[in-house]
Amino acid sequence: xxxxGSGAKHLEDxxxxxxxxxxxxxxxxxxxxxxxxxxxxxxxxxxxxxxxxRPQDEHLVELILLGDALRESGVExxxxxxxxxxxxxxxxxxxxxxPVSVRAVMxxxxxxxxxxxxxxxxxxxxxxxxxxxxxxxxxxxxxxxYFGDKLGEGIVLAPDKGARGRAKAVAEKLGLEFSHFEKxxxxxxxxxxxxxxxxxxxxxxxxxxxxxxxGGTMIKAANLLREMGAGKVFVAATHGVFAEGAIERVxxxxxxxxxxxxxxxxxSRISIVPDMLRL
Amino acid sequence: xxxxGSGAKHLEDxxxxxxxxxxxxxxxxxxxxxxxxxxxxxxxxxxxxxxxxRPQDEHLVELILLGDALRESGVExxxxxxxxxxxxxxxxxxxxxxPVSVRAVMxxxxxxxxxxxxxxxxxxxxxxxxxxxxxxxxxxxxxxxYFGDKLGEGIVLAPDKGARGRAKAVAEKLGLEFSHFEKxxxxxxxxxxxxxxxxxxxxxxxxxxxxxxxGGTMIKAANLLREMGAGKVFVAATHGVFAEGAIERVxxxxxxxxxxxxxxxxxSRISIVPDMLRL
Numbered sequence: 322x323x324x325x326g327s328g329a330k331h332l333e334d335x336x337x338x339x340x341x342x343x344x345x346x347x348x349x350x351x352x353x354x355x356x357x358x359x360x361x362x363x364x365x366x367x368x369x370x371x372x373x374x375r376p377q378d379e380h381l382v383e384l385i386l387l388g389d390a391l392r393e394s395g396v397e398x399x400x401x402x403x404x405x406x407x408x409x410x411x412x413x414x415x416x417x418x419x420p421v422s423v424r425a426v427m428x429x430x431x432x433x434x435x436x437x438x439x440x441x442x443x444x445x446x447x448x449x450x451x452x453x454x455x456x457x458x459x460x461x462x463x464x465x466x467y468f469g470d471k472l473g474e475g476i477v478l479a480p481d482k483g484a485r486g487r488a489k490a491v492a493e494k495l496g497l498e499f500s501h502f503e504k505x506x507x508x509x510x511x512x513x514x515x516x517x518x519x520x521x522x523x524x525x526x527x528x529x530x531x532x533x534x535x536g537g538t539m540i541k542a543a544n545l546l547r548e549m550g551a552g553k554v555f556v557a558a559t560h561g562v563f564a565e566g567a568i569e570r571v572x573x574x575x576x577x578x579x580x581x582x583x584x585x586x587x588x589s590r591i592s593i594v595p596d597m598l599r600l
Numbered sequence: 601x602x603x604x605g606s607g608a609k610h611l612e613d614x615x616x617x618x619x620x621x622x623x624x625x626x627x628x629x630x631x632x633x634x635x636x637x638x639x640x641x642x643x644x645x646x647x648x649x650x651x652x653x654r655p656q657d658e659h660l661v662e663l664i665l666l667g668d669a670l671r672e673s674g675v676e677x678x679x680x681x682x683x684x685x686x687x688x689x690x691x692x693x694x695x696x697x698x699p700v701s702v703r704a705v706m707x708x709x710x711x712x713x714x715x716x717x718x719x720x721x722x723x724x725x726x727x728x729x730x731x732x733x734x735x736x737x738x739x740x741x742x743x744x745x746y747f748g749d750k751l752g753e754g755i756v757l758a759p760d761k762g763a764r765g766r767a768k769a770v771a772e773k774l775g776l777e778f779s780h781f782e783k784x785x786x787x788x789x790x791x792x793x794x795x796x797x798x799x800x801x802x803x804x805x806x807x808x809x810x811x812x813x814x815g816g817t818m819i820k821a822a823n824l825l826r827e828m829g830a831g832k833v834f835v836a837a838t839h840g841v842f843a844e845g846a847i848e849r850v851x852x853x854x855x856x857x858x859x860x861x862x863x864x865x866x867x868s869r870i871s872i873v874p875d876m877l878r879l
Contacts, residue, residue, distance in 0.1 A: 347697075422668065
């Protein structure tokens with residue numbers, strides 16, 4: 322049985338349509354700003370779906386309150402599916418005195434939840450901070466399915482070496498070639514990106530990443546691919562954490578921009594719900 | 601050593617002036633809305649001061665992130681002083697399917713903090729949910745000191761029997777009489793409040809409570825005291841969780857309304873900082 326938080330309301334219709342059984346929940350704010358949650362049913366095993374995009378902290382607290390309510394109601398196995406996990410990029414101390422924020426979030430969720438499922442976590446190593454079973458779910462199937470026909474015999478590229486695994490996962494679902502961009506210093510002050518070991522001329526290209534925020538890298542990569550004579554240029558990401566104006570800027574630079582619906586945005590056309598139902 | 605969160609910035613000047621040593625902290629939001637915190641120093645024992653009024657969830661998450669940062673920096677004994685604890689009124693299940701929200705908050709704070717100090721908790725029994733040492737601090741000294749001279753040989757009243765202990769604590773500091781209001785059914789449809797076993801005629805009265813939100817009860821009580829010929833009527837509360845317009849409405853009905861500075865409001869004229877420094 323599923324319980325859907327306010328950060329996953331946009332997934333509920335599809336979840337129900339595909340056969341997910343949902344326990345209704347009342348979620349509101351008191352006049353003083355405190356969240357009130359109430360689950361209108363219970364079961365031995367419950368999966369709470371809650372994405373923690375902006376307002377992140379409200380969505381996180383709500384997820385914790387739902388955990389308390391469900392434990393109170395007698396749930397034995399409690400799972401959290403968090404399509405987008407807030408604070409996942411604050412995954413290490415880069416300056417003395419900083420927290421590892423994603424650790425704090427995972428520990429807080431661990432108070433109530435036995436299992437945690439997140440989609441395309443920025444740094445999967447941070448799953449170790451969750452005290453129970455924690456799984457990183459790949460959106461590769463969904464992205465491959467969405468862009469497969471459009472891409473044809475094209476190439477899948479990652480914007481940097483660290484993201485290469487994502488490009489590989491999508492490419493392998495489609496039986497296509499994959500590679501990544503690397504940065505090359507062409508003068509003391511100038512750095513150029515170039516795709517490694519592939520010839521993009523005349524071929525469609527899909528660039529995949531986990532998060533798009535400003536979209537600057539994607540735009541640079543797309544412009545470069547045009548110069549190199551690529552065919553259509555597509556951009557996909559799991560999480561559309563778009564800065565203001567980013568959708569329009571990236572959209573103009575490419576043939577199509579699409580992200581998954583871990584965060585609801587105007588270009589969240591790739592659904593993770595089928596994968597969620599398989600967990 | 602103290603670290604001051606963004607929900608306690610209004611207490612920092614006084615804290616420093618009264619001799620509190622403060623470790624500076626950088627607290628900001630990333631463009632995507634995530635909080636970033638960084639503490640610019642460390643010590644073996646650190647007390648984080650963070651009040652969790654609106655936006656409650658942001659203040660709570662910040663307190664948890666500060667806890668992670670300070671543990672990371674090697675703090676051995678970590679205390680949280682939370683002048684106003686969010687969710688403290690959600691202290692029991694009144695309808696099936698509800699959480700005990702204050703329990704969830706206390707457990708989450710317990711991940712990082714060894715000791716928790718809150719001011720005038722709505723239901724002190726809920727301190728049991730905090731895994732470490734948890735103390736409820738009374739604001740009675742501060743309230744008594746502020747209203748003592750104004751009150752003269754007056755009376756201290758609680759708005760209901762449950763709050764009687766608060767009236768008693770303030771009255772005893774001043775060597776004054778105290779009592780509480782009770783509700784009396786005067787017809788099948790009408791309920792009247794009346795102060796129990798005290799004669800208010802010609803005497804100043806201070807009504808004390810833990811939280812004022814709409815102020816409706818306080819206004820009713822004040823009007824009644826006027827009818828009964830009381831002298832000056834003062835209202836004090838620990839936490840000014842004022843609904844829109846409540847300060848003005850209560851202010852008009854009484855000679856003076858003052859609350860402590862657990863929450864910064866235009867009438868937060870009673871300081872808890874001296875008590876905080878004695879913890």
